[in-house]
Amino acid sequence: MYLLTSWLVMINIIGFAVMGWDKRKARRQQYRIPESRIWAIALSGGALGAWAGMNVFRHKTKHIQFAFGLPLITLVWAAVFLWG
Numbered sequence: 757m758y759l760l761t762s763w764l765v766m767i768n769i770i771g772f773a774v775m776g777w778d779k780r781k782a783r784r785q786q787y788r789i790p791e792s793r794i795w796a797i798a799l800s801g802g803a804l805g806a807w808a809g810m811n812v813f814r815h816k817t818k819h820i821q822f823a824f825g826l827p828l829i830t831l832v833w834a835a836v837f838l839w840g
Contacts, residue, residue: 760837764801771802775809775816782815795825803829 774797778789794816798806807826809815816822 760840764833764837767797767800767802768805768808771797771805771807772809772812773805774802775806776813779813779815794822798826798829801833803827803833 771794774789774794778794781788794806803826807830810817810822810826
C-alpha cells in the first residue's frame with residue numbers, strides 16, 4: 757500500500773505540474789505538451805492532480821473530454837485505492 761500511495765502522490769504532482777507547464781507554453785505560443793501525454797499521466801493515476809491543475813491554471817476547462825474524463829478517471833482511481 758505504501759508503494760501505491762507514493763506512486764499516486766508523485767504522479768499527481770506531475771499531473772498538476774504538466775497542466776501548469778502546458779498553460780505556460782500555450783501563452784508563449786511555444787510547442788505544446790501533447791494531449792496524449794496528459795491522458796497517459798491521468799490514466800497512470802495522476803488524474804486528480806491534472807484535474808486540480810486544469811482548474812487552478814484554467815487550462816483545458818472548455819475541453820469536454822477533459823472536463824468529464826479527468827473526474828471520471830479520478831473516481832476510478834479512488835475506487836482502486838480504497839478497495840485495492
